[in-house]
Amino acid sequence: MSDAAADSPTYAEVALPVPLRRLFTYTVPPALDAQLLPGSRVVVPLGRRKVGGVIVRRTDARPDASVRLRSVAGLLEREPLFSAELLSFLVEAAAYYFQPVGEALQAAAPALPAGALRRLRADGSLAEGERLRGRRVGAKRTLRVRRVGGVEGVDGARDGRLGPHQRTLLTAIDAQGEATLEGLRALVPGARQVLRTLAARGLITLDEVEICADPFFATPVPPDTPRTPNPAQEVAIGRLLAALDAQTSPASPVSPESPESPESTPSDRPPRPFLLHGVTGSGKTEVYLRLIGEARARGHGALLLVPEIALTPQLVRRLRARFGDAIAVLHSGLSDRERDVAWRALRQGRVRIAIGARSAIFAPVEDLRVVIVDEEHDASFKQEEGFRYHARDMALLRAARAGAVCVLGSATPSLESFRLAELGRLELLTLPERATEQTLPSVQLVDLRRQYAGPSGHRLLTAPLHDAIGDCLAAGNQAILFLNRRGFAPSLRCAGCNELLECPSCSVALTEHRRAGVRRCHYCDFSAPFTAPCPRCGAPELARIGLGTEKLEKALAEVFHPARVARLDRDTARGRGVEAILDRLLNHEIDLLVGTQMVTKGHDIPGVTLVGVLNADQSLSFPDFRAAERTFQLLSQVAGRAGRGASPGEVIVQSYDPGHFAIRAVAAHDYEAFYRQELADRAVGWPPVMHLVAVRVDAAEQAKADEVAAALAACARAQPQTRGRRVEVLGPAPAPIERLRGRYRVRLLLRAAERRPLRDVTAAIAGLIDAGVGSARAAIDVDPVAML
Incomplete structure (x- = not known):
């Protein structure tokens, strides 16, 4: 660096993982000047400690001459952690x-690399006693196998015959394009030595790569043969590939070198994305695979988001069958080391396909050209704590910024997405029929006000459902029974004082879990022995109210003995429980599967011909303007599990209100009828007709929560945008669940037809929150999903 440059040092604006909506400015040491790039992870002093942060931009303008600036202490990685596109x-x-941008970047970043920390201590950037907050990772390696281009196929190796093991491995590698030693070991014994022989013959190349021991890759998957698309799939695939052809370069990104002031929803930006609306079983996955495959063939990257990766092992298998093990599966079960390995494989372009749940939207896929959100309607795409982003909406934004083709897919699209398609902001592609010859299942509505308990005597096992289960089992088929309440009894009442037993820390009833012998809160996980007396009067006897999946499982096992009954809910799905249960169902080792909404996900089980919904009204009673939409989606999705094989499907929906328009639309398989009615109901002032921001306050004392919420509401009402009701301020009012984890909760809603005035009012509230709210906590939730 020249003397002139040394006299005028440059500065780095760094995002730190602290709850402040600002960047921190540091001087750049001359020795690190060439290496400190935007996206780099660095160590900087903050107060008396050192913390990790990310450089957002470099500047030569000193922000404030009166402030003494401190210097960047060290560089954590030699290459920027975040690409320009991702940053x-x-x-x-x-x-x-x-x-706060620092918290957003922290949510996206992998753990701190242990090797980098050792290097910083060695060069003195980090003292021996100093520690950085955060997780640390190491690494593990394996062999990656690739075919050598231009050599003969398996049937004509250039220097003689192939042995059977060599032929097996080459066939697998040819089918997948590339593979790992871990993925090939199960195919032949002594795979490492066979691979070295093939490499010596010039048929393959071997190199070392980092790997993770992900359970999704524990079992080898044979290559698949793509199915011939039907006419509707052909149209959708053709349109998507044409869009991929057109997207040859990224859209102009919002540079991190300049301040941001987003004035619109992420879905406002070109290029126009797609909504793939296909009925259950219509072959949306095959459309996704064709698009991903074409992007991969061109050397581009692809990202596939799913609601819960643990619930979709079949989808992971289909990706592995089509593309081999050169994919990254991102999910909450990964260790820090495994997550770090997957991150770096993507960042370095060694792996170009990523699949995962909502946080996978941050995956550093290189040359990203395809972004797909499967089951885009699912509420789990919204993060409810910390960085409250919606992965579906962020997929639209990221695709626009990367110049990627974006596809939102669902059999039951969210009202927001279908509304955007109506307005021409999304291009609508439809798959109106199942991909096979099968038709959609017939749906029978059972009125629980008129139908009483069947032969079993159980209230929710009515005669029509009892008979249908019997017929299904007699035919050698399988059934799924949907009840969206886990546990044995959803609530308990004291037989002595008639008190409903509630969690001591939350305003919710305790649920009996008989197998565990406890009554438990499903929000804070408080539990007490079921035999414990009533905390109010000490009476020992408790009355059980309602029916949960555990009790239903027991009842079915008694009534339909010797049928094999299993249960899929949060209590049975720990570890690899989901995959094990679904494998048993797929292999016809289960006759009746009882479950919560976990059974509604995209499981494809050919032997399931009957779906029974025990109480369709449960979700309709939620204090949420989306209650009817969620009911329609849940029931439609679970109904779609029936009749995917050779035999036709049947669905029985039991309801106390079978005339409700959402339930009637499910029975008719009529999404558009539901959409029209629900959109008309939302016209009074709810999304997608209006935009919404929730401000949530919680505190250990009710008075403090009320005080802070009132101050924030007063701040909102003092803004000029609230005059003439351009922005409505609703509340503050107690949240539907008033107390959670020992803290009292109060909610404020802001509502407007236009985003700009809504953002102005929200910014004023954010400023007041940043000034401090004492012992209370206040959070802003843009486009809220959970209303409890």
């Missing part, structure tokens, strides 16, 4: 959700 996206996303 721009994250900075813009943080601004959209009024989230």
Whole structure:
């Protein structure tokens, strides 16, 4: 660096993982000047400690001459952790959700690399006693196998015959394009030595790569043969591939070198994305695979988001069968080391396909050209704590910024997405029929006000459902019974004082879990022995109210003995429980599967011909403007599990209100009828007709929560945008669940037809929150999903 440059040092604006909506400015040491790039992870002093942060931008303008600036202490990695595309996206996303950018970047980043920390201590950037907050990771390696281009196929190796083991491995590698030693070991014994022989013959190349021991890769998957698309699939595939052809370069990103002021929803930006609306079983996955495959063939990257990766092992298998093990599966079960390995494989372009749940939207896929959100309607795409982003909306933003083709897929699209398609902001592609010759299942509505207990005597096993289960089992088929309440009894009442037993820390009833012998809160996980007396009067006897999946499982096992009955809910799905249960169902080792909404996900089980919904009204009673939409989606999705094989499907929906328009639309398989009615009901002032921001306050004392919420509401009402009701301020009012984990909760809603005035009012509230709210906590939730 020249003397002139040394006299005028440059500065780095760094995002730190602290709850402040600002960047921190540090001087750049001359020795690190060339290495400190935007996206780099660095160590900087903050107060008396050192913390890790990310450089968002470099500047030569000193922000304030009166402030003594401190210097960047060290560089954590030699290459920027975030690419320019990913950093721009994250900075813009943080601004959209009024989230401190440092916390947004922390949510996206992998754990701290242990090797980098050792290096910083060695060069003195980090003292021996100093520690950085955060997780640390190491690494593990394996062999990656690739075919050598231009050599003969398996049937004509250039220097003689192939042995059977060599032929097996080459066939697998040819089918997948590339593979790992871990994925090939199960195919032949002594795979490592066979591979070395093939490499010596010039047929393959071997190199070392980092790997993770992900359970999704524990079992080898044979290559698949793509199915011939039907006419509707052909149209959808053709349109998507044409869009991929057109997207040859990224859209102009919002540079992290300049401040952001997003004035619109992420779905406002070109290029126009797609909504793939296909009935259950219509072959949406095959459309996704064709698009991903074409992007991969061109050397581009692809990202596939799913609601819960643990619930979709079949989808992971289909990706592995089509593309081999050169994919990254991102999920909450990964260790820090495994997550770090997957991150770096993507960042370095060694792996170009990623699949995962909502946080996979931050995956550093290189040359990203395809972004797909499967089951885009699912509420689990919204993060409800910390960085409260919606992965579906962020997929639209990231695809626009990366110049990627974006596809939102669902059999039951969210009202927001279908509304955007109506307005021409999404291009609608439809798959109106199942991909096979099968038709959609017939649906019978059973009125619980008129139908009483069947032969079993159990209230929710009516005669029509009892008879249908019997017929299904007699034919050698399988059935799924859907009840969206886990546990044995959803609530308990004292037989002595008639008190409903509630969690001591939450305003919710305790649920009996008989197998565990406890009564438990499903929000804070408080539990007490079931035999414990009533905390109010000490009476020992408790009355059980309602029916949960555990009790239903027991009843079915008694009534339909010797049928094999299993249960799929949060209590049975720990570890690899989901995959094990679904494998048993697929292998016809289960006759009746009882479950919560976990059974509604995209499981494809050919032997299931009957679906029974025991109480369709449960979700209709929620204090949420989306209650009817969620009911329609849940029931439609679970109904779609029936009749996917050779035999036709049947669905029995039991309801106390079978005339409700959402339930009637499910019976008719009529999404558009539901959409029209629900959109008309939302016209009074709810999304997608209006935009919404929730401000949530909680505190250990009710008075403090009320005080802070009142101050925030007063701040909102003092803004000029609230005059003439351009922005409505609703509340503050107690949240539907008033007390959670020992803290009292109060909610404030802001509602407007236009986003700009709504964001102005929200910014004023954010400023007041940043000034401090004492012992209370206040959070801004843009486009809220959970209303409890």
